[in-house]
Amino acid sequence: MMYSKINFNKKTILITGGAGFIGSNLAFYFQENFPTSNIVIFDCFRSEGLFSNGNLKSFGHYKNLIDFKGDVICGNIKNISDLSLLNDYNFDFIFHRAAISDTRVYDQKIVMETNINSFYSLLKVAKKDNAVMVYSSSAATYGNIPSPQTEGHEKPENPYGFSKLMMDQIASKYSKENSEMIIVGLRYFNVYGPREYFKATTSSMVIQLGHQILNNKAPKLFKNSDKILRDFIYIEDVIQANIKACAPKKNGVFNIGTGSPRSFQDIADILQKELGTNFETQYFPNPFVGYQMHTQADISSSNKYLDFQPMVTLEEGIKKYIPEIKRLHGTENI
Numbered sequence: 001m002m003y004s005k006i007n008f009n010k011k012t013i014l015i016t017g018g019a020g021f022i023g024s025n026l027a028f029y030f031q032e033n034f035p036t037s038n039i040v041i042f043d044c045f046r047s048e049g050l051f052s053n054g055n056l057k058s059f060g061h062y063k064n065l066i067d068f069k070g071d072v073i074c075g076n077i078k079n080i081s082d083l084s085l086l087n088d089y090n091f092d093f094i095f096h097r098a099a100i101s102d103t104r105v106y107d108q109k110i111v112m113e114t115n116i117n118s119f120y121s122l123l124k125v126a127k128k129d130n131a132v133m134v135y136s137s138s139a140a141t142y143g144n145i146p147s148p149q150t151e152g153h154e155k156p157e158n159p160y161g162f163s164k165l166m167m168d169q170i171a172s173k174y175s176k177e178n179s180e181m182i183i184v185g186l187r188y189f190n191v192y193g194p195r196e197y198f199k200a201t202t203s204s205m206v207i208q209l210g211h212q213i214l215n216n217k218a219p220k221l222f223k224n225s226d227k228i229l230r231d232f233i234y235i236e237d238v239i240q241a242n243i244k245a246c247a248p249k250k251n252g253v254f255n256i257g258t259g260s261p262r263s264f265q266d267i268a269d270i271l272q273k274e275l276g277t278n279f280e281t282q283y284f285p286n287p288f289v290g291y292q293m294h295t296q297a298d299i300s301s302s303n304k305y306l307d308f309q310p311m312v313t314l315e316e317g318i319k320k321y322i323p324e325i326k327r328l329h330g331t332e333n334i
């Protein structure tokens with residue numbers, strides 16, 4: 001699907017975090033639609049290290065890149081000497097995805113160092129190369145504020161959300177100081193779709209519940225899950241947003257969601273319908289204090305300035321995703 005008139009053929013495109021979920025999907029989008037684009041992935045990949053919450057320190061996985069034909073550089077965005085490996089290129093577009101993407105990492109130092117400090121370095125690369133910069137912000141910048149969440153009204157409730165808000169502020173300042181540059185932040189809501197499997201327990205509930213059901217187990221949800229709503233967005237619409245962000249009507253940070261929140265119960269019910277099962281959902285108490293009960297992206301700005309128009313409903317997204325959920329079922333995510 002072509003989302004804009006930009007011809008990315010022969011363009012040099014950097015994707016940091018390109019071994020992760022969103023980055024690898026973007027890499028394949030370019031490879032398939034613009035076969036002569038020169039795609040460079042920079043990612044530290046998965047190491048054995050764990051955070052104190054028991055989750056892996058990074059989720060980049062080579063299996064997300066099977067059949068990828070471009071350049072792969074293994075490096076850490078925190079490390080200036082690793083970033084110097086990018087000096088040989090002259091980038092036209094930079095999609096900055098690399099980050100600690102786990103919202104439950106509470107080691108503030110490492111989250112800020114990784115997500116904030118490196119952003120300055122990558123903005124410098126963009127400036128030097130006169131490249132378009134599209135970076136990843138997050139709905140976590142909003143914390144628990146009531147829906148709909150609108151740009152300009154943020155209240156992060158975890159180090160991750162704070163780090164993304166600081167990136168937005170850096171981008172805004174950098175834009176003002178460098179008015180010739182294109183710098184766009186995309187505030188994703190809850191993204192789901194192929195190539196998220198290696199995010200393990202931080203992957204979407206779509207794949208986690210899908211595998212529970214394929215294990216012949218009833219879907220397990222928090223009590224009142226029919227009243228816990230999120231703005232779930234399918235990966236294809238996220239790719240659309242990234243492509244359109246390359247030619248914005250103005251710089252800024254923009255919400256990327258559907259604008260139509262759905263419940264976790266809806267996910268379980270749609271999965272059961274698609275998988276032909278009829279288990280009775282099991283409920284258990286929600287252990288989290290301050291849990292977000294409702295998110296809904298106000299997408300009026302992304303529609304106005306990026307021409308972003310979500311196209312995939314939750315029913316359609318899950319239906320498209322089912323073959324991949326089935327393929328991955330029972331495979332190891334190590």
Ligand SMILES: NC(=O)c1ccc[n+]([C@@H]2O[C@H](COP(=O)([O-])OP(=O)(O)OC[C@H]3O[C@@H](n4cnc5c(N)ncnc54)[C@H](O)[C@@H]3O)[C@@H](O)[C@H]2O)c1
Pocket residue numbers: 016017018019020021022023042043044045046057058059060061075076077078096097098099100101114136137138139140187188189190191192199
């Ligand atoms: N998936 C979502 O629902 C969602 C929602 C909001 C924002 N985001 C943001 O979008 C971006 C991509 O998210 P994702 O879901 O693809 O996550 P992901 O964890 O799959 O991808 C992030 C990638 O960055 C790499 N990385 C981490 N630390 C690094 C470092 N120090 N140096 C180099 N590489 C490093 C990881 O190996 C991984 O491949 C992230 O910035 C994330 O914060 C994602």
